[in-house]
Amino acid sequence: MLLERLEASRLELLGRLSYTAGDLAQRARRRLTSQQKTQLMVLTPDFTARPVISFQHVWKRYPTGTEALRDVNLVVPEGDFVFLVGPSGAGKSTLVRLLIREEKPTKGKIFVEGVELGRMKRRQLPFYRRKVGLVFQDFKLLPNLTIYENVAFALRVHGQPDAFIRTRVAEALDTVGLSGKELTYPANLSGGEQQRVAIARALVHAPSMIIADEPTGNLDPATAWEIMQLFMRINARGATVVMATHNREIVDLLRRRVVAIDAGQIARDDRSGRYHDDSSKPQIRAQ
Amino acid sequence: MTILRNLRFALNSAWQSFWRNLAVSLAAVVSITLILILAGVNLLVGHAFSQVLDGFREKVSEMSINVADDTPLTSVYAFQQQLQGDPRVATVRFVTKEEALAEFVRDPNNAVLSQQIQGNPLDAKLEVRVRSLSDVAAVDSMARQWPGVDPTDPTNYQGEFVTRMLQLSQWLGFAGIGLMTILVIVSIVIVMNTIRTAVYHRRKEIEVMKLVGATEWFVRGPFVLEGIMTGVIAAAIALSLLVIAYPPVVSRFSADITFIPLTYDPTFISSLARDLLVGGALLGALGSYIGVRRFVRL
Ligand SMILES: Nc1ncnc2c1ncn2[C@@H]1O[C@H](COP(=O)(O)OP(=O)(O)OP(=O)(O)O)[C@@H](O)[C@H]1O
Ligand SMILES: [Mg+2]
Numbered sequence: 001m002l003l004e005r006l007e008a009s010r011l012e013l014l015g016r017l018s019y020t021a022g023d024l025a026q027r028a029r030r031r032l033t034s035q036q037k038t039q040l041m042v043l044t045p046d047f048t049a050r051p052v053i054s055f056q057h058v059w060k061r062y063p064t065g066t067e068a069l070r071d072v073n074l075v076v077p078e079g080d081f082v083f084l085v086g087p088s089g090a091g092k093s094t095l096v097r098l099l100i101r102e103e104k105p106t107k108g109k110i111f112v113e114g115v116e117l118g119r120m121k122r123r124q125l126p127f128y129r130r131k132v133g134l135v136f137q138d139f140k141l142l143p144n145l146t147i148y149e150n151v152a153f154a155l156r157v158h159g160q161p162d163a164f165i166r167t168r169v170a171e172a173l174d175t176v177g178l179s180g181k182e183l184t185y186p187a188n189l190s191g192g193e194q195q196r197v198a199i200a201r202a203l204v205h206a207p208s209m210i211i212a213d214e215p216t217g218n219l220d221p222a223t224a225w226e227i228m229q230l231f232m233r234i235n236a237r238g239a240t241v242v243m244a245t246h247n248r249e250i251v252d253l254l255r256r257r258v259v260a261i262d263a264g265q266i267a268r269d270d271r272s273g274r275y276h277d278d279s280s281k282p283q284i285r286a287q
Numbered sequence: 288m289t290i291l292r293n294l295r296f297a298l299n300s301a302w303q304s305f306w307r308n309l310a311v312s313l314a315a316v317v318s319i320t321l322i323l324i325l326a327g328v329n330l331l332v333g334h335a336f337s338q339v340l341d342g343f344r345e346k347v348s349e350m351s352i353n354v355a356d357d358t359p360l361t362s363v364y365a366f367q368q369q370l371q372g373d374p375r376v377a378t379v380r381f382v383t384k385e386e387a388l389a390e391f392v393r394d395p396n397n398a399v400l401s402q403q404i405q406g407n408p409l410d411a412k413l414e415v416r417v418r419s420l421s422d423v424a425a426v427d428s429m430a431r432q433w434p435g436v437d438p439t440d441p442t443n444y445q446g447e448f449v450t451r452m453l454q455l456s457q458w459l460g461f462a463g464i465g466l467m468t469i470l471v472i473v474s475i476v477i478v479m480n481t482i483r484t485a486v487y488h489r490r491k492e493i494e495v496m497k498l499v500g501a502t503e504w505f506v507r508g509p510f511v512l513e514g515i516m517t518g519v520i521a522a523a524i525a526l527s528l529l530v531i532a533y534p535p536v537v538s539r540f541s542a543d544i545t546f547i548p549l550t551y552d553p554t555f556i557s558s559l560a561r562d563l564l565v566g567g568a569l570l571g572a573l574g575s576y577i578g579v580r581r582f583v584r585l
Contacts, residue, residue: 100498122503122584122585123502125585126500126501126502126503126505126585127500128500129497129498129499129500130499130500134498134499140491140494140495140498142491142492142495143491153495153496153499154499154500156292156296157496157499157500157501157505158499158500159289159290159292159293159505160292161288161292201499205499
């Protein structure tokens with residue numbers, strides 16, 4: 001009992017400390033030349049930027065008894081681009097649901113920007129979600145609203161004034177290349193265009209973090225590639241991106257950070273990885 | 288400002304939802320209207336009854352103590368003084384035998400009887416007005432113990448009748464409260480189910496709202512407003528029907544049953560309007576609040 005308490009406070013302190021340390025490191029980093037920065041990134045990638053997301057010994061067991069995540073430890077620094085890969089049922093969506101606090105971990109702690117999600121009050125949850133942009137495989141657009149209103153929806157929910165909404169929606173639609181489609185309805189758009197609308201909605205409130213669960217799952221390869229480039233551009237502007245995906249070609253092409261989950265555990269975490277681990281166990285490759 | 292924008296959003300949503308599920312919305316309005324009519328009739332009957340009861344109270348709280356013919360006047364005055372000093376008593380008036388007879392003869396109802404009267408069979412009396420109906424019995428028993436009272440016919444107080452009336456009004460009060468409770472529960476359940484339908488039609492919107500960071504009240508707002516709209520529309524219809532029907536029913540009633548002094552009371556309309564409209568709004572708000580509770584939770 002006492003040990004558990006001690007362990008709990010140790011973890012929490014760690015979460016807070018690493019955030020503060022990251023903050024200091026970030027400030028120090030601002031004084032470096034871009035060449036020094038690149039060197040630093042290569043040398044110590046995880047400790048130079050602020051850890052925006054930090055999972056500490058996170059376990060998730062659903063009421064059905066399924067152990068979806070086992071002892072997951074994961075630190076995502078600010079501005080990172082992370083692919084979550086792994087076979088169906090590995091626990092990728094579960095990780096995403098924990099991250100937006102649709103679910104709570106059974107054990108362990110999740111920190112986002114230094115705040116422990118488990119400690120967050122229900123009252124504060126909406127304001128946390130406003131810092132995040134979400135994109136899903138099934139787009140989740142509202143069929144009875146125009147494209148403009150779909151993108152504006154997030155800002156309306158936040159109670160923003162009309163003038164502000166107009167400029168922001170125009171910018172977001174411009175970013176995803178859908179200016180001119182404002183008055184169209186989702187049913188009249190292709191899958192790729194619908195996903196662009198969903199991305200515009202996820203962007204429109206300028207979130208610091210984009211979380212996507214198989215955003216290209218319903219799209220053909222060419223369209224998937226376009227959508228992925230969109231995410232890369234958003235990431236280049238500074239947003240942290242966490243994306244669960246099954247898209248092997250794109251993951252292998254982009255060579256970004258890959259976190260592989262298998263049976264609820266982190267099996268691999270490569271700085272610039274591939275979809276499959278090709279070094280140690282080539283026999284798992286399912287091609 | 289944000290609050291106003293959120294309110295505008297909620298009103299828009301509520302209005303659209305009301306028309307989108309028009310059949311369900313109208314069914315709810317009709318049911319709640321019927322319930323509110325019942326509630327209104329209950330209020331009106333309650334009011335009429337209390338009006339009638341007030342009339343009886345007025346009479347009952349006025350009591351006459353009959354004085355025996357051989358009681359000396361000084362003793363009557365002393366007792367009158369004692370009554371006047373009693374905090375339960377409002378006024379005391381002494382009526383002599385002659386005055387009593389004069390009053391009796393003056394009453395047109397007694398025209399035939401007063402022709403046949405020989406001498407003066409009436410007692411002198413003390414007319415006492417008691418402040419509270421519940422004290423009448425005590426004042427009556429005090430009067431009966433006074434030695435100067437007429438032993439054959441001490442007072443005109445009818446204890447049996449008064450207790451009956453009090454009991455009846457109490458029972459009617461309970462029945463009214465019981466009926467109201469049932470009506471309230473039924474209408475809340477109706478609104479709850481109507482709102483569930485609206486929630487079902489907008490489940491996708493609710494899901495997206497929560498994901499993009501809507502507060503619970505933002506999600507709840509449109510439904511609560513839709514509930515209030517349903518309640519207020521129903522209350523307005525019920526109220527109009529009751530206001531139209533109230534005067535003819537009263538005049539019909541008082542023509543048929545003359546011994547109950549029922550009168551049309553226009554001042555009651557405003558309190559009825561307030562009760563129905565506020566009640567309808569509250570029922571609608573409460574029903575929808577309960578109806579969406581489960582779906583709103585983040
Ligand atoms: N709400 C739930 N209730 C019970 N079990 C669940 C629930 N959601 C997921 N699971 C189970 O948890 C495990 C992980 O599921 P999850 O959806 O996270 O996998 P995934 O990696 O996203 O798979 P996919 O690639 O198919 O989307 C699975 O065994 C799944 O059946
Ligand atoms: Mg999934």
